[in-house]
Amino acid sequence: MDAWRIRDFAPEDLEAVVRMDASSSTTDQPPVFAMSDVVGSLLNRHPAVVAVAGGRMVGSAVSRVDDDRAWIMRISLDPEWRGRGLGSALLSELEFRLLSKGVRRITALLPEGETGARALTNSGFEPRTGITHYEKVETVSPRTAGVLTELGGGVPPAGLWKQVAGMTREKSLIERRIVLPLSKPALAAEHGVIPPRAVVLFGPPGTGKTTFARATASRLGWPFVELFPSRLASSERGLAAGIGEAFASLSELDRVVVFIDEVEEVAARRRPGSTTVGVVNELLKSIVRFRERAGRLLVCATNSVRELDEAFLRHGRFDYVLPIGAPDSEARYALWERYLGNEQVDVAALVAATEGYTPADVAHAARMVAQATFECSVDSGVRCHASTQDYLDVIATVRPTLTPEMLQAFDEDIEHYART
Ligand SMILES: Nc1ncnc2c1ncn2[C@@H]1O[C@H](COP(=O)(O)OP(=O)(O)OP(=O)(O)O)[C@@H](O)[C@H]1O
Numbered sequence: 001m002d003a004w005r006i007r008d009f010a011p012e013d014l015e016a017v018v019r020m021d022a023s024s025s026t027t028d029q030p031p032v033f034a035m036s037d038v039v040g041s042l043l044n045r046h047p048a049v050v051a052v053a054g055g056r057m058v059g060s061a062v063s064r065v066d067d068d069r070a071w072i073m074r075i076s077l078d079p080e081w082r083g084r085g086l087g088s089a090l091l092s093e094l095e096f097r098l099l100s101k102g103v104r105r106i107t108a109l110l111p112e113g114e115t116g117a118r119a120l121t122n123s124g125f126e127p128r129t130g131i132t133h134y135e136k137v138e139t140v141s142p143r144t145a146g147v148l149t150e151l152g153g154g155v156p157p158a159g160l161w162k163q164v165a166g167m168t169r170e171k172s173l174i175e176r177r178i179v180l181p182l183s184k185p186a187l188a189a190e191h192g193v194i195p196p197r198a199v200v201l202f203g204p205p206g207t208g209k210t211t212f213a214r215a216t217a218s219r220l221g222w223p224f225v226e227l228f229p230s231r232l233a234s235s236e237r238g239l240a241a242g243i244g245e246a247f248a249s250l251s252e253l254d255r256v257v258v259f260i261d262e263v264e265e266v267a268a269r270r271r272p273g274s275t276t277v278g279v280v281n282e283l284l285k286s287i288v289r290f291r292e293r294a295g296r297l298l299v300c301a302t303n304s305v306r307e308l309d310e311a312f313l314r315h316g317r318f319d320y321v322l323p324i325g326a327p328d329s330e331a332r333y334a335l336w337e338r339y340l341g342n343e344q345v346d347v348a349a350l351v352a353a354t355e356g357y358t359p360a361d362v363a364h365a366a367r368m369v370a371q372a373t374f375e376c377s378v379d380s381g382v383r384c385h386a387s388t389q390d391y392l393d394v395i396a397t398v399r400p401t402l403t404p405e406m407l408q409a410f411d412e413d414i415e416h417y418a419r420t
C-alpha cells in the first residue's frame with residue numbers, strides 16, 4: 001500500500017499540486033506563503049518534488065532558493081496519506097536537491113500543527129518558537145512607484161493623522177467628509193454618499209493646510225504627490241502644458257492624493273488677454289478629467305480664496321471648500337503639549353500668551369526654546385530645563401501671524417466661500 005514514487009516536479013503537475021494543496025491543510029490558519037508565491041516558485045523552476053501513488057499525486061514539497069539559503073514554501077499531503085512518513089520522504093528528496101544547489105541553511109515557516117510540521121521535526125529541523133511573523137502588504141505597485149518617483153511623490157509614513165494636534169473642528173470635518181467616504185466606499189455607496197474627488201482648503205498661512213493634506217494621505221494609506229507650479233512651469237511648452245503633462249502622468253495612478261499649495265498662483269482670476277487665461281483653463285480641464293475616476297483625491301490649498309477665479313470654485317469642480325482657521329485656546333493647548341517635549345511648564349500660561357498664534361508660530365517658538373536649552377546643556381555640561389518664563393520670553397519676540405484684520409477677513413471668506 002505504501003508504494004509511492006517521488007520525482008521532480010514537472011510543469012504538467014501544476015494543476016494537481018494546486019488542487020491537492022487546497023485539501024492538505026490541517027489548521028485554519030492562512031499559510032505564510034500564498035499559493036501565488038508557491039506557483040511562482042514552481043514556474044521559476046525552484047527545486048520541488050512530487051509523490052505519486054497509483055497514478056495519482058499524493059504529496060508535494062516546494063522550495064525557493066535564495067543564495068545559500070532555501071525556504072520550504074509548502075509541504076502538501078493528500079489527507080489519505082498523512083501519518084505514513086510520506087512528508088519526511090518528500091523532505092529528504094527535496095533536501096538532497098537543495099544541497100546540490102549549494103544551500104547551507106533551510107527554513108520553513110508553518111502555522112503551528114500544520115501539515116508538514118511532523119515531517120520537519122522527524123527530518124531534523126529545529127523548531128524555533130517565540131517568533132512573531134510580521135507582514136505588510138505594499139499597496140504601491142512597481143509601475144506606480146515609477147510614476148511617483150517621476151513626479152517627486154511618495155507614500156507618507158503612517159501615523160501623521162495622529163500627530164495633528166488640536167484643531168478638532170477641522171480634523172473632524174476632514175475625517176467625516178473626506179477620509180471616511182474614501183476609506184469606506186462600499187458603505188458610503190449604500191447610503192448614497194459619493195466620496196469626494198477634489199477639495200479646497202483655505203485659511204491664513206501656517207494653520208496646517210499642508211499638514212492636513214499629507215495627514216489625509218497617510219490616514220488613507222495612499223501615495224501623496226505635491227505639484228509645484230514653479231516646477232511645472234519649467235516644462236518646455238510652459239506652465240499650462242506642464243500642468244497638462246503632470247495630470248496625464250497622474251492618471252496612471254489608481255490611488256493618490258494630489259496636492260497643490262498656493263493654488264491662487266495658478267488659478268487666479270482670469271483677466272482678458274493675460275497669460276494666466278491659458279493656465280487657468282488648462283487646470284480647470286485637468287480637474288474635470290481628474291474627477292472622472294474614483295479613488296483619487298485632489299487637495300488645493302490657498303491663503304487667499306478670494307483671489308481664485310470664479311469658475312474654479314463653481315459647483316462640480318470641488319466637493320468641499322473647507323476653512324482651516326486659527327487654533328482656539330483648546331487647540332493651542334494641544335499644540336503646546338505636542339511641542340513642549342519633556343519640559344514641565346505652565347501650559348495654560350503659554351496658551352494665554354499666544355492668542356493669534358498659528359500652529360506654525362507655536363512650532364517656531366517651541367523650536368527656539370528647545371535650541372536655547374540644548375545649547376545651555378552643551379555649554380554647561382549639565383542638563384538644562386526650560387522654565388515657563390523662558391517660553392514667555394521667547395513668545396514675547398515671536399509676533400503672532402494672525403492679526404485681527406486677517407481673522408476678520410477669514411470670517412468673511414467663510415461666509416462667502418466655505419462649502420462644508
Ligand atoms: N495641528 C497641528 N499639529 C501640530 N503641528 C502642526 C499642526 N498644524 C500645523 N502644524 C505645524 O505648523 C507648521 C505649518 O503647518 P503647514 O505648513 O501645514 O501650514 P499651512 O497652512 O500649509 O501654511 P501655508 O499657508 O504657509 O502653506 C508645520 O511645521 C506643521 O508641522
Ligand SMILES: [Mg+2]
Nearest residue numbers: 209210261301
Ligand atoms: Mg502649506
